[in-house]
Amino acid sequence: MGAPRLDAIDIRILDAIQRDGRITKLALAERAGISPTPCWTRLRRLEKAGIITGYHARLSLRLVAPVASILVEVTLASHRQTDFERFERAIKLLPEVTSCWSVGG
Template sequence: MHELDAIDRRILNVLQRHGRISNAELAERVHLSPSACHRRVQRLEQTGVIAGYVALLDPRRLGRPTTVFVEITLSGQTEDILDAFEREVALIPDVLECHLTAGSADYLLKLSVRDTEDFARIHRRYLARLPGVAQMHSSFSLRTVCQTTALPV
């Protein structure tokens, strides 16, 4: 694990919220020279603390206003069953996240869909065909109360 100092943390906080900020503006915000700031950002990238840069899209504007969470319980916990499930679920384009969980289900999926009909299509075409599935429970999000991609640093 990379040891972060206060300046690294300030850089990360700014970049998480303003990924397209120029190096000059970033340096000004964190009170560094542009060259020192650039070196620190490069080090954070090289050590993997900064894993990448993305554009965050608005699902509503893309016609995918509905978030669905799907809890999946598998028929067993053998490595073959887990591997087969994980391999196949990773191929489903509508799955935004898939988490192996401890609790009432084995996996929790997050999907972004157009509406209930779109989810029914995805369910029939992909989810119902996943290997090793014993049970599936779906929950539709009514409203997003809070959401962030920024990690506390």
């Protein structure tokens, strides 16, 4: 069972909630061009189908807490593929690490 087919109204609903996750039901229905009850039904269908996975707030981390970028060099003792894979698995467990690059040459 794949994702449900999306029509133009579904696309307008998705566009509107991506732009404003706190949009009211009435405003969402107006943007979608349909009445509130069918709009709400469509929204719930999109959520149940997994197309809408959540509603989130974007935070300004610089206003919440001081942020620093730190660049660290890590040298592996061996350049075997298994060592790179083990390092990659370990680094992915650290939520404070936001980027990781491999540099050679």
